[in-house]
Amino acid sequence: MTGDEDWMTAQEAALFAGVHIQTLRSWVRRGHLEPGGLNAQGRYLFRLGDVARAEAATRSKGMTRASATRSLAIAA
Template structure:
């Protein structure tokens, strides 16, 4: 898998000001799914549930996400999956 390239090299538009666009790695939904090892539907589910924020749009209008945000959503999802629920006695 090829590493995602920085925002400025891909012609992406950011929704809000923040850290320098050149310092961040941005990825599309498909790239985020590949990076996190989940399906595209899971990425859309994270967005719908508020666990992952859409950071901008690329030149085709596709949603893009920061690599750090994708990693955080994946980590939180995997941590929740490891929880063991004990039935009430």
């Protein structure tokens, strides 16, 4: 499977989006990202496309922590 049908755990989704796991959980609480299913352990799974859209929407509102850190590193 590819694109929107690629599944990832919350930890993988956070790494993909370049945000802390708590930020990803905040997106879920606020309704910006919806889990697409559960794995065998009962943990949320997210679709790649959904995570990418949530990250892009957040980026359009301001910098993510990862992009801010990269900007600071470049400036130093």
